[in-house]
Amino acid sequence: MAASAAAVMEELRGSFREGRTRPAEWRTAQLRALVRMIEEKEDDISDALHADLAKPRMEAYLHEISLAKGACMFALKGLKNWMKPDKVPSAITTFPSTAQIVPEPLGVVLVISAWNYPFLLSIEPVIGAIAAGNAVVLKPSEIAPATSSLFAKLLPEYVDSSCIKVVEGGVTETGALLGQRWDKIFYTGNGNVARVVLAAAAKHLTPVALELGGKCPVIVDSNVDLHVAAKRIAVGKWGCNNGQACIAPDYIITTKAFVTELVDSLKRVLERFYGEDPLQSADLSRIVSISHFKRLTKLIEDKEVATKIQLGGQTDQEQLKIAPTVLVDVPLDTELMTGEIFGPMLPIITVDKIEESIAHINAGAKPLAAYLFTKDKKLQQDFVSNVSAGGMLVNDVALHLTNPHLPFGGVGDSGTGSYHGKFSFDCFTHRKAVLIRGFGGEANARYPPYTAEKQRILRGLIKGSFFALILALLGFPREKR
Structure with a gap:
């Protein structure tokens, strides 16, 4: 099983490195495909939820199917703006420059879902991972076997299987997946298993989102x-x-x-x-x-x-x-x-x-x-x-x-990290700081040899002194080229 998990990871890592998941067009196409899947296979989803939990059809629709479709539609509506860099002010110490925060996908992520809402709690984190431009493995809960089997059947029919995969199984398969180096793990379940997930993630310094529970x-x-x-x-x-x-x-x-x-x-x-x-x-x-x-x-x-x-x-x-x-x-x-x-x-x-x-x-x-x-x-x-x-x-x-x-x-024992809406996008995104400067605006005071005059100017810059900025840009104190 470890070899199989490694092969899955290798394929997804290759797809991500090729840049398949980054374009907005790819993300949009996958989200639209999920909407089609939910619409076209609603009866199959309801049947699976009834088989696993005897869940009434109305409850299945209200609490899982409609919310999953709504999450897809919300992501499709917001994706273009979510992907845009956020422009932020520059500091006086970097003048002249521009600064921005660029959202980028984390890479290859693992979603381990729960059995109590086996459709919604599986698909909603996957929606966030796709919207953020990641390759993703979904590990549905084996305690809800009908829904798990349905995911394994349906997802390859609708989405890009070179970037989005389903791995079924129990403890052995989950352990093999946790042995791989992921760029993020999203786990929904109980605190005991969460500790196992954290221990495995620690070996690779993998960030983890935990959606747990508690006595509400x-x-x-x-x-x-x-x-x-x-x-x-x-x-x-x-x-x-x-x-x-x-x-x-x-x-x-x-x-x-x-x-x-x-x-x-x-x-x-x-x-x-x-x-x-x-x-x-x-x-x-x-x-x-x-x-x-x-x-x-x-x-x-x-x-x-x-x-x-x-x-x-x-x-x-x-x-x-x-x-x-x-x-x-x-x-x-x-x-x-x-x-x-x-x-x-x-x-x-x-x-x-x-x-x-x-x-x-x-x-x-x-x-x-x-x-x-x-x-x-x-x-x-x-x-x-x-x-x-x-x-x-x-x-x-x-x-x-x-x-x-x-x-x-959650917070504390009830979990760490959050999702839903844009928060799902943010959960699987790295916000990368980017500062861009030209070759003008040289401040000689920043370079050795350090003098008392340079120190005075630099202290003024750190305090936000406009006068110190002008002196620095004019090249004071003067230096030979």
Whole structure:
């Protein structure tokens, strides 16, 4: 496998060195081809997502297919301007000169994607890599085999396979790829694998973007429109892969006085969304695999946890389904509360005053997303100012990632680097500093032998003295040629 990975790298490196990926025409052609692929193969993509996750067609379209196409269209619209050098002011010490920042592709990049949104999380980084002019290898997740296989089949039919390749497989294949020298690695997944990726990248000093996760909190104040808040929380939790999403709410914080009202509202909303028997609902995604199913059911079988269930908790191993489950005041030292859940359980923590919730969030690792529902402007201001998270949203959940003008990424344990929109282009681009001078404007003061007079002029130049600039350009102090 190592030899195969090396052969892939050699071919892509050759294509990049030949300059195939640099022209705007090549980039545009690949992006347009991806749009055609998404449009023409929408049914196949939906079928693959259903095979991997039992994902409803509406959810597949809204959360993956439409967003992927939108990312392509946004890149096509902005690419010409993104590729232009940025002109910047020159310094007095380099007068006369021009200065600019030139965006250039990094080279050959590796995208390792995740299983929970296997189409979107694969194709969107690839869109950024292509727009930036790179050759790219996509390694889809083997845990979503139908989508992985579809990529391996479709991409060579639509894009330039001498510059864009798909490598399928599991741990062995991923390890072989990580053994190569990449110009950047983009990984979406969990922190444990991220450490393996970083260790491999360190051997070649390869830059890495990590899109991870964490325990995304939701603060719910008592002054909200509760029915609207409950609907938005519910669809953001269970309407996103049944909780198997990095930005899905992981837990709620509310007051002791308000928790009963909140639980009752969630119960009404969930029954409306998924019926009295959610395990039979076609609108609820299944758990991705038996191993993940067993991990999740173990969390709520804990004696300290099971007694805290207020709603749900039903499971069906044959279907790999777990009902939306709401719990209240689970002990904070249980596994449910210490690790990222990545499933349909939504614990609620109660506090005496809602302002205490900010300190609770800050006591843990920085989340990928943080959410607040309130009408209190001061609480909103305190939340935005004092909570560190990859991104945040007030009075809704998850929708911030749909705005291509906002960067999407983590901070601390939830990741490093960002993408979406132009940020995807920037993620795979080196911003090269370029200074251009002619042969005039010689300042003799910069050359040896160094004298007190030259030092005075140079100090003046560094301080931005126009008088010192004039003296320098006039050749003072005079020197023999």
